[in-house]
Amino acid sequence: MTRLPARLWRLALFALLLTFLIRPGLFAPLLQPLTRNGAPAIYDKGDLLSLTLSHLKITGLATLAAALLAVSMAIFVTRRAGADFLPLSRSIVNVGQTFPPVAVLALAVPAIGFGEAPTLVALFLYGLLPIFETTIAGLTGVSGPVLEAARGVGMTPWQRLLRVELPLALPLVVAGVRLSAVIGLGTATIGSTVGARTLGEVVIAGLLSDNLAFVVQGGAIVGALAILLHDALSWLETRLARVI
Template structure:
């Protein structure tokens, strides 16, 4: 029984992955299930573009924006925990909070006026939206490093940069990774609004369904986005656990 219990989570992961791949690459397998949600005589499976292509472009938006958010969030989080940067913590926190308090649609509208339609305004909105959890978790992770450990590092003659890279960041890694996980899931869902400014993503399927009152389209797009978020969050969690165990760190997260 214990061995069966150990394999059960992996079986669930496999089922979810296969369902996701089938929806993306073989959506016509599910035509009978979606048919009752489509208006009479209308196409059941979204016909304007390949769901696989839209999924790839959706993931690309999320990945690029996440890299930007991680670079900015981790760098700013490290900067405001240095003695020379402590006074900038309230300002940095206020800027990071803008991404969560300012509606993404409003950010898109402002970005469109600056960079035009397409992927760029969407990337700007997503990068801002994913900034806060990464920034806050970086600050919390660096601050929770025990003073005794820092004192021991100083006693060993480590420079400030050696202490940062060799002690503080490795110990803060679980919390930083948790922030990245949260930002990833947020951006997977939020990226759907990119279709309102002509960015190619799964939001195109959902919005098309709403415009023509075809709930089959809405369900197709929503299911793929939801399954994508579950799979990627779980994958990042596995990566986080592996790194934590490999480095011998505490798995404590915020």
Template sequence: MTEHWASRWRVPVIWGLLLLAGCLLMGQLEALFRWVEPDSRDVIFSRVDFLVLLGRHLLVVSVAAVLATLIGVGGAIAVTRPGGRDFLPLVAQVASLGQTFPPVAVLALAVPVLGFGTLPIVVALLLYGLLPIVRNTLAGIEGIDPSVREAARGMGMTSGQILRQVELPLAAPVILAGIRTSVTINIATAALGATVGSSNLGDPIISGIVNGNTAYIVQGAVLIALLALTVDSVFARLAPARRA
């Protein structure tokens, strides 16, 4: 059992350790980044500790993911019920609308209303992450064989019981795939929060662009990539478990 667990989670653990090593040991790579940016006085981003930036990045993405999952899954379930089917096209269009606007445009519109800080980027990530969740939840629930529902009704199950015990378990792998896509995309998109005062792993990238420091940009980009790979590999390991 232990060997199976270790084999199953080896890849996420490796990516996670590389991410932590990058945050903790970035300063030890000064010689390498000095080669990348030989003309800059400072080649290691030191304004904020990388572990702090990682924590802030995870917090923003997690809050947006939880809200997007609750709204996306809840909305999709509502419009697959008999009383909500008339609103199915509207929900699908609203979810699609979120991804037609670039996150930068959403931030530009949100800042005058919400101010600078974390809230505008959470709103942008929420809107940007809704579509995959809504789309996959609809596909997962609508793709269930009607005979399965009829069999559940024949057993005397109520509509709520059918949803909880039949539809959601069968649709779970598809729903999880939508959440996985949403979160992975938003890990990269969250870096834009640094432009509106939401400190995260986008800080080195934005600072590098402003100051013409390629080393800063590389540091932020590498850490965000490692975070995305870590989270994506975790979702990849969860998917088979949900099907079992």
């Protein structure tokens, strides 16, 4: 039996996901056996496409903010002037991994209220470590002869950073962003517990109403998004590695 190429599987998954988000009613017969007492099979308290876009927006904003700070910190501590701050920087980025996102939400809500803001804070803190560590690995992994050659042609430290070190480290930076984004995508579901519009809203509604169909569709959408996002960033990482 011939196996379909991975690219075709991804395209099929994307098409299936898009169809479900635009025309979820088509899948009602498939999910109906998971309901009880005539409950709706498709989530009917909000638009699934709108929730998905909001979920992606929150994840994207948090990942972008985490990337900007983590890369900046990694650059600083890999310079001679900032080397002494490496232990402190590691302690800072480890905060997000030390405290579970639920705990961060619990602490953030009294300070900044309900909605997207506490969710963004939790995802931001949770996403720092992977990007920080992979960026450090990429910057410190640039070979000595390459740096010496850059010095030999008269490049300044900033020119070496921007033209040599960061481009060579870019595949590892993208790897860190991929880890952070996929983790954030799954973790963002808990944002609905504090009023953020995420796909966690569908899962929570299913749990509260004992409707397994809601739980399955919410989890399936997040899972499909995570697979597609992981594959897209993995492809970008591979392409960058080949070019560089």
